Amino acid sequence: MTGTKFDRTQFEQPSLTVDIVVFAMREGALHLLVIERGIPPFEGCWALPGGFVLPRESVDQAAARELEEETNLRDVYLEQLYTFSEPERDPRGRVVSVAHMALLPADRVDQVQGGSDARAAKFERLPASIERIEPADGRSTVGKSKRKREESEGYFAFDHDVIVATALARLRGKLEFTTLAFELLPEEFTLTEAQHVYEAILGRELDKVTFRRRLLAMELVRETPRMRRGAHRPARLYRAAPRASVWL
Amino acid sequence: MTGTKFDRTQFEQPSLTVDIVVFAMREGALHLLVIERGIPPFEGCWALPGGFVLPRESVDQAAARELEEETNLRDVYLEQLYTFSEPERDPRGRVVSVAHMALLPADRVDQVQGGSDARAAKFERLPASIERIEPADGRSTVGKSKRKREESEGYFAFDHDVIVATALARLRGKLEFTTLAFELLPEEFTLTEAQHVYEAILGRELDKVTFRRRLLAMELVRETPRMRRGAHRPARLYRAAPRASVWL
DNA sequence: GTAACTTAGTTGCATACTGCAACTAAGTCA
DNA sequence: TGACTTAGTTGCAGTATGCAACTAAGTTAC
Numbered sequence: 330m331t332g333t334k335f336d337r338t339q340f341e342q343p344s345l346t347v348d349i350v351v352f353a354m355r356e357g358a359l360h361l362l363v364i365e366r367g368i369p370p371f372e373g374c375w376a377l378p379g380g381f382v383l384p385r386e387s388v389d390q391a392a393a394r395e396l397e398e399e400t401n402l403r404d405v406y407l408e409q410l411y412t413f414s415e416p417e418r419d420p421r422g423r424v425v426s427v428a429h430m431a432l433l434p435a436d437r438v439d440q441v442q443g444g445s446d447a448r449a450a451k452f453e454r455l456p457a458s459i460e461r462i463e464p465a466d467g468r469s470t471v472g473k474s475k476r477k478r479e480e481s482e483g484y485f486a487f488d489h490d491v492i493v494a495t496a497l498a499r500l501r502g503k504l505e506f507t508t509l510a511f512e513l514l515p516e517e518f519t520l521t522e523a524q525h526v527y528e529a530i531l532g533r534e535l536d537k538v539t540f541r542r543r544l545l546a547m548e549l550v551r552e553t554p555r556m557r558r559g560a561h562r563p564a565r566l567y568r569a570a571p572r573a574s575v576w577l
Numbered sequence: 578m579t580g581t582k583f584d585r586t587q588f589e590q591p592s593l594t595v596d597i598v599v600f601a602m603r604e605g606a607l608h609l610l611v612i613e614r615g616i617p618p619f620e621g622c623w624a625l626p627g628g629f630v631l632p633r634e635s636v637d638q639a640a641a642r643e644l645e646e647e648t649n650l651r652d653v654y655l656e657q658l659y660t661f662s663e664p665e666r667d668p669r670g671r672v673v674s675v676a677h678m679a680l681l682p683a684d685r686v687d688q689v690q691g692g693s694d695a696r697a698a699k700f701e702r703l704p705a706s707i708e709r710i711e712p713a714d715g716r717s718t719v720g721k722s723k724r725k726r727e728e729s730e731g732y733f734a735f736d737h738d739v740i741v742a743t744a745l746a747r748l749r750g751k752l753e754f755t756t757l758a759f760e761l762l763p764e765e766f767t768l769t770e771a772q773h774v775y776e777a778i779l780g781r782e783l784d785k786v787t788f789r790r791r792l793l794a795m796e797l798v799r800e801t802p803r804m805r806r807g808a809h810r811p812a813r814l815y816r817a818a819p820r821a822s823v824w825l
Numbered sequence: 826g827t828a829a830c831t832t833a834g835t836t837g838c839a840t841a842c843t844g845c846a847a848c849t850a851a852g853t854c855a
Numbered sequence: 856t857g858a859c860t861t862a863g864t865t866g867c868a869g870t871a872t873g874c875a876a877c878t879a880a881g882t883t884a885c
Contacts, residue, residue, distance in 0.1 A: 341632050342590045342591065342592055342593055343590065343593055343630070343632070344590055345590055345591055345593065345673060382591070382662070382673075384589050384591070384664075384671065385664050386664065387662040387663050387664065388660055388662040388673065389662070409659065409660065411657065412636055412657065412660045412675050414630070414635040414636040414637070414675070415635050416632075416633050416634065416635065423632065425593060425630075425636065427660050427662070502754075506750075519862085520862090520863090521861080521862075521863095536843085536844060536845075537862090537863080538843090538844080538845080538863090538864080538865090539842090539843060539844065539845095541863075541864095542842085542843090543842090543843095546842090558852085559852090559853095559861085560852080560853060560854090560860075560861080561851075561852050561853060561859085561860050561861040561862075562850065562851040562852045562853090562860080562861050562862045562863085563851075563852070563861095563862080564861080564862055564863090565862085565863085767833085768833090768834090769832080769833075769834095784872085784873060784874075785833090785834080786834090786835080786836090786872095786873080786874080787871090787872060787873065787874095789834075789835095790871085790872085791871090791872095794871090806881085807832085807881090807882095808831075808832080808881080808882060808883090809830085809831050809832040809833075809880075809881050809882060810831080810832050810833045810834085810879065810880040810881045810882090811832095811833080811880075811881070812832080812833055812834090813833085813834085
């Protein structure tokens with residue numbers, strides 16, 4: 330903004346909120362954290378955790394705070410996604426929401442408890458219908474015809490289906506060039522477990538040999554002396570390589 | 578946002594603005610559109626075009642409108658980038674800005690004229706110092722120590738240097754998996770011209786053979802019957818393949 | 826007119842990466 | 856002890872990549 334004319338009271342300002350898409354692996358499938366709405370509008374639909382941005386915090390801080398207040402989760406991977414701002418996206422008034430994405434390691438899904446605000450936070454399997462929703466990543470929405478939100482169109486309240494689709498698209502896009510997937514795994518994991526995470530996110534099967542070769546060749550994982558013992562042959566445990574925390 | 582308690586007047590709401598990073602190629606180098614500030618704070622520094630979001634428009638519409646008002650540009654590639662919201666980012670008050678990135682074809686740089694608001698919009702070569710600024714893409718800012726903006730730290734006003742660094746990082750990241758680079762070229766271009774755009778953005782030289790092979794093999798470009806005639810051997814003109822408009 | 830120069834564009838090859846099939850390894854269970 | 860399941864490796868053919876050397880087509884100097 331150039332600020333050649335700066336008058337903050339010049340316009341009625343929209344409300345600013347954050348919404349958070351929390352992904353986690355459960356039973357081998359990708360799940361997300363939703364809160365079932367108890368009141369209209371969209372009563373009974375799934376909504377994302379979130380809330381208002383306070384006057385002295387950044388939107389990213391607001392996302393972290395709301396996540397902790399509503400789900401008891403701290404110190405999880407959290408990244409800003411996209412800002413949703415269609416004037417009609419919330420029938421109650423003008424609300425602009427900065428969507429975030431959080432990734433919860435599989436061994437921490439039990440830490441989630443309904444907090445001060447969110448009554449029934451629960452993990453639900455990502456519905457297949459999400460694939461048919463066009464994500465708002467990048468250019469998509471700029472100049473797109475806005476769709477007015479009617480009630481009872483599907484699982485999700487408001488435009489939260491688009492937010493989830495956008496989060497999934499972002500996760501997929503970053504998967505091959507970052508080490509984001511490890512954020513969904515426990516500290517130590519087998520390569521087969523890692524492969525299952527990739528497959529769940531991408532929605533297709535991967536070749537075992539190629540997958541292992543790449544992870545090892547790029548030194549994204551480090552061998553540990555430990556093994557995971559189960560019903561059959563024990564599997565080597567690995568951990569994410571230190572520098573590999575996010576970017577490739 | 579779950580909306581279990583919805584009261585829009587509950588909090589003082591920040592001002593909502595947009596800022597736009599307009600990239601264009603000039604003299605073989607990547608340039609960006611800046612407006613030299615005429616008043617404090619940051620008098621004499623470069624600022625990005627932008628302005629307030631109006632009550633009945635989305636932030637993306639606001640970006641398109643401001644771009645046209647301030648620079649006379651319509652129908653250019655425009656994508657939403659990232660939202661900047663540090664409480665101290667603007668010394669005049671709490672302002673949250675949704676940054677956008679625009680790409681202007683090389684043959685349209687002359688269309689830019691100072692509009693209703695922006696007095697001295699001009700293209701400047703991307704300063705090399707931008708490479709040292711950490712972009713705010715993805716996780717970077719979440720939980721990062723915010724740096725309070727002092728005047729006279731460099732070229733840019735406010736946190737606009739971070740916005741530009743973020744735009745550049747996004748452009749680089751998308752370059753290899755999308756056809757974004759063609760948005761900076763005229764409708765018809767030679768493969769050498771295309772290569773120069775890639776090189777300018779990535780900041781390193783590419784192999785001619787590999788570059789041409791990839792573009793052709795992926796069918797990202799279509800041959801035209803025309804040639805570009807210049808001082809030496811004429812070069813075949815191509816255009817972006819129709820489906821290749823953005824994604825790979 | 827021709828030789829030098831510059832830019833456009835191709836050919837050839839050694840190397841690396843990928844997808845697929847088949848194999849071996851190490852455990853459990855009946 | 857042998858069938859079964861999951862872990863992990865080997866081999867190979869096809870493809871993509873990086874580099875060097877080459878040919879092609881124009882302009883300019885004399």
